[in-house]
Amino acid sequence: MKNKVQLTLLIVILAALGIGITIYKVQVLGFSFNPDSEIEIWTVESRIDFKSDGGPVKISLNLPDNSYGLTVTESLHQASGYEYGVIKQENGVRRAVWSSKKKKKGPHHIYYRATIYRHQSAQKKKPGKPSLAPLSQPFEGPYLEAADHLLKTTQDPKKGPVENSVALINALNAPEKSDAVTLLLEMPRETGDSLSLARDLLLKSKIPSRLAKGLILSKKNNKSKLAKYIEIFDGEKWQLINPKTAAVENPDTFLLWQRHNESLVKIEGGSNAKVRFSSLKSKILANHAAIKGGQHKQSWLVNFSIYSLPISSQNTFRLLLLIPFGALIVVILRNLVGIQTSGTFMPILIALSFLQTTLLVGLTLFLIVVCVGLMLRSLLSHLNLLLVPRISAILVFVIVIYLAISVIGYKMGSEIGLNVTFFPMIIISWSIERMCVLWEEEGGKDVLIQGGGSLFTASVIYLFMQNSYIGNMTYAFPELLLVLLAIILMIGTYSGYRLSELRRFEPMGQEEEKQ
Amino acid sequence: MLLTTPGRLRKRGIVGMNMRNVVYIGQNNKRKFYPRVDDKLQTKILAEEAGIAVPRLIGVARFQSHTKKLKEFLAREQAFVVKPAKGSGGKGILVITGRDGENYLKPSGEKVNDQGIRRHVSNILSGLFSLGGKPDVAMIEELVNFSEVFDGFSFEGVPDIRIIVYKGYPVMAMTRLSTKESDGKANLHQGAVGVGIDIGKGHALNAVQHGRPLEVHPDTGRNLKELKVPDWPIFLELAARSYEITELGYLGADIVLDKEKGPLILELNARPGLAIQVANNHGLITRVEQVEEELQKCRRNPAERVAFSMQNFAV
Numbered sequence: 001m002k003n004k005v006q007l008t009l010l011i012v013i014l015a016a017l018g019i020g021i022t023i024y025k026v027q028v029l030g031f032s033f034n035p036d037s038e039i040e041i042w043t044v045e046s047r048i049d050f051k052s053d054g055g056p057v058k059i060s061l062n063l064p065d066n067s068y069g070l071t072v073t074e075s076l077h078q079a080s081g082y083e084y085g086v087i088k089q090e091n092g093v094r095r096a097v098w099s100s101k102k103k104k105k106g107p108h109h110i111y112y113r114a115t116i117y118r119h120q121s122a123q124k125k126k127p128g129k130p131s132l133a134p135l136s137q138p139f140e141g142p143y144l145e146a147a148d149h150l151l152k153t154t155q156d157p158k159k160g161p162v163e164n165s166v167a168l169i170n171a172l173n174a175p176e177k178s179d180a181v182t183l184l185l186e187m188p189r190e191t192g193d194s195l196s197l198a199r200d201l202l203l204k205s206k207i208p209s210r211l212a213k214g215l216i217l218s219k220k221n222n223k224s225k226l227a228k229y230i231e232i233f234d235g236e237k238w239q240l241i242n243p244k245t246a247a248v249e250n251p252d253t254f255l256l257w258q259r260h261n262e263s264l265v266k267i268e269g270g271s272n273a274k275v276r277f278s279s280l281k282s283k284i285l286a287n288h289a290a291i292k293g294g295q296h297k298q299s300w301l302v303n304f305s306i307y308s309l310p311i312s313s314q315n316t317f318r319l320l321l322l323i324p325f326g327a328l329i330v331v332i333l334r335n336l337v338g339i340q341t342s343g344t345f346m347p348i349l350i351a352l353s354f355l356q357t358t359l360l361v362g363l364t365l366f367l368i369v370v371c372v373g374l375m376l377r378s379l380l381s382h383l384n385l386l387l388v389p390r391i392s393a394i395l396v397f398v399i400v401i402y403l404a405i406s407v408i409g410y411k412m413g414s415e416i417g418l419n420v421t422f423f424p425m426i427i428i429s430w431s432i433e434r435m436c437v438l439w440e441e442e443g444g445k446d447v448l449i450q451g452g453g454s455l456f457t458a459s460v461i462y463l464f465m466q467n468s469y470i471g472n473m474t475y476a477f478p479e480l481l482l483v484l485l486a487i488i489l490m491i492g493t494y495s496g497y498r499l500s501e502l503r504r505f506e507p508m509g510q511e512e513e514k515q
Numbered sequence: 516m517l518l519t520t521p522g523r524l525r526k527r528g529i530v531g532m533n534m535r536n537v538v539y540i541g542q543n544n545k546r547k548f549y550p551r552v553d554d555k556l557q558t559k560i561l562a563e564e565a566g567i568a569v570p571r572l573i574g575v576a577r578f579q580s581h582t583k584k585l586k587e588f589l590a591r592e593q594a595f596v597v598k599p600a601k602g603s604g605g606k607g608i609l610v611i612t613g614r615d616g617e618n619y620l621k622p623s624g625e626k627v628n629d630q631g632i633r634r635h636v637s638n639i640l641s642g643l644f645s646l647g648g649k650p651d652v653a654m655i656e657e658l659v660n661f662s663e664v665f666d667g668f669s670f671e672g673v674p675d676i677r678i679i680v681y682k683g684y685p686v687m688a689m690t691r692l693s694t695k696e697s698d699g700k701a702n703l704h705q706g707a708v709g710v711g712i713d714i715g716k717g718h719a720l721n722a723v724q725h726g727r728p729l730e731v732h733p734d735t736g737r738n739l740k741e742l743k744v745p746d747w748p749i750f751l752e753l754a755a756r757s758y759e760i761t762e763l764g765y766l767g768a769d770i771v772l773d774k775e776k777g778p779l780i781l782e783l784n785a786r787p788g789l790a791i792q793v794a795n796n797h798g799l800i801t802r803v804e805q806v807e808e809e810l811q812k813c814r815r816n817p818a819e820r821v822a823f824s825m826q827n828f829a830v
Contacts, residue, residue, distance in 0.1 A: 384638060384643060386642065386648065387642060387647070441604045446704075492537075494537070495531075495533050495538050496531065496533060497521045497524055497533070497534075498531060498532055501529075501531045502520070502524070503519075505529050506517070506519045508527055508792070
């Protein structure tokens with residue numbers, strides 16, 4: 001009983017862990033079960049042009065942030081002769097810094113390129129209600145009156161914050177400005193511009209708002225500058241409003257570059273630094289993007305996983321990860337269905353060979369090798385050989401059969417026969433030995449049952465293994481191995497009937513009815 | 516009907532392969548006790564120590580050097596059997612029924628000389644017949660002088676009685692009769708006839724071949740209902756006592772009947788099969804549950820256990 005509880009607990013933990021990590025990878029990291037699913041990515045390039053004074057130069061660029069579900073997956077820069085580094089400031093702003101001891105006087109440029117994608121389910125969690133920030137500059141005297149008047153005429157308490165904001169910005173943008181607007185625009189400002197004024201007015205009417213600079217990637221951005229936007233909080237999420245047109249933009253493809261009053265580019269030892277942006281849209285596989293994104297984010301699930309290995313090892317594991325799946329099928333077919341196989345895991349290895357030879361060719365070659373092998377093995381029966389020399393002799397037979405099939409096939413102009421070498425010869429030798437012993441002890445019928453069972457199992461495993469969805473699942477979600485293990489443990493304690501026993505004991509079930 | 520339902524089988528108390536492995540064998544048979552039955556020499560020594568009737572052990576050849584002394588050693592033996600201690604599926608058993616001068620005689624009348632015996636023993640020692648080819652020892656035991664009561668029930672050879680013992684209680688019994696189809700082998704799925712035997716009285720219950728009931732032996736034509744095992748309580752007691760020597764909770768005892776010595780245990784099996792349920796047309800679960808219930812109450816000696824089984828499991 002204690003064992004049972006332990007086992008149940010173990011199964012639950014394994015399954016929960018495996019499924020949990022999988023859900024996390026799908027929801028947060030953007031992995032997909034569909035191997036062909038593609039997502040849009042954008043390559044955003046910024047080009048910094050500047051003039052060097054001829055001495056040491058240090059340039060820093062404000063970097064884009066992950067926001068609104070856009071994820072920066074990859075960033076690279078093109079600037080020779082610079083030392084490069086990324087610093088994170090106290091207010092959370094990341095800046096790329098290029099520094100060089102000496103640069104020739106004159107114009108220079110640096111490229112910075114980031115690959116960005118958006119995952120569908122990203123950042124569904126709601127932001128908390130932000131507190132109202134203080135005004136950048138208080139309204140005083142006539143300006144206060146004008147601001148109050150403007151707010152009274154544009155703000156309608158019955159409408160939502162978005163509509164009110166749009167109304168306010170429209171009023172500020174109106175070609176024929178009202179007196180209040182004219183007065184406010186003329187107000188001397190210590191910092192900021194008319195955008196700050198709009199934000200102050202919004203804050204004054206208790207709408208949380210902030211300024212943002214960035215690119216809307218879905219629009220054409222060629223040699224463009226960062227665009228300025230006002231973000232307002234509508235009670236649930238931040239909305240993006242274009243201050244020029246007062247239009248509410250779709251924030252899904254908004255790449256936030258600057259939020260604080262941070263300068264975009266700083267230069268020491270040079271002048272005239274300008275940044276121009278361009279973006280290009282393309283598509284890549286979702287899982288590829290997820291892996292890149294995970295690596296960029298330093299997610300340990302991606303960092304300490306198969307994807308950190310060299311490609312050749314990854315390919316090996318791609319195959320190895322299919323084997324536990326084959327084992328599960330063997331367990332199901334043997335313990336739940338009741339199919340007999342010769343050798344427990346022989347069908348998995350045969351299925352792996354089928355992956356190389358394809359099914360029909362593989363089956364044919366396997367049958368030829370085993371049948372010829374069995375015939376030759378029966379010659380050994382009378383010789384009363386000891387076990388190890390006997391298996392060794394069969395191994396020699398098997399190699400000779402491989403060779404014969406390859407040569408005869410090739411001479412007849414077919415290269416199909418060459419595939420025979422994909423079969424694991426040691427396993428084939430043992431199978432032949434076991435089948436032959438079975439033939440002597442139990443008769444030919446049992447050999448057919450077990451041989452057929454083995455080939456059937458191998459074919460089923462092959463069909464699963466070459467399915468691209470299964471391949472993707474085991475490779476993109478290795479943690480599903482834990483779930484697999486849980487299922488295997490569960491079947492390990494299954495004490496119910498096998499499907500084949502419903503046939504075997506069928507007469508006994510029948511008599512129950514008669515009685 | 517091609518298939519039955521799990522519900523019906525459960526109702527009849529049929530034990531499936533998974534249940535046998537996980538529950539019956541897994542929970543009752545400790546790994547470390549397996550050699551007591553897998554090594555027939557150990558079984559025999561344990562049985563002789565406990566005074567359980569087995570065919571008498573004449574000698575054991577353990578090393579190749581022993582083969583040279585065989586002639587001298589066997590000089591006074593008329594009939595004997597040479598077999599591997601860890602053989603599987605009846606392989607490597609050499610039966611000698613008599614002498615013809617210097618030569619030995621096989622049941623078929625074929626002559627075997629001293630050289631032949633030596634080679635056979637040598638093959639056994641090098642593991643030719645043992646599972647996985649491991650080195651083995653050769654046992655030489657007395658030939659069972661089979662009683663004639665089962666004549667005509669089997670196509671070839673003499674049937675033995677298989678009794679399933681659960682925690683010391685005999686719960687079910689059967690005998691396997693070879694047929695022409697099974698090629699003289701007592702293997703049910705090769706076409707041998709399985710006959711369930713009543714635990715209460717030792718007479719045949721019903722017979723099946725290929726899982727279907729039948730009345731008479733397909734080759735000898737003998738009415739299978741007439742089969743009755745003499746000295747039945749002794750059979751049961753032998754089986755029950757094998758629990759004490761092996762400590763295996765789920766056990767199959769194969770017992771033969773000698774003309775003079777009565778029932779003898781031929782071999783024990785830690786993984787007895789499930790076909791016995793078909794031959795008896797009865798499931799094991801109900802009987803095992805009865806035994807478990809009885810075990811809650813008290814521990815009993817073999818004779819009491821046999822009495823309990825004869826009373827409760829009679830049909």
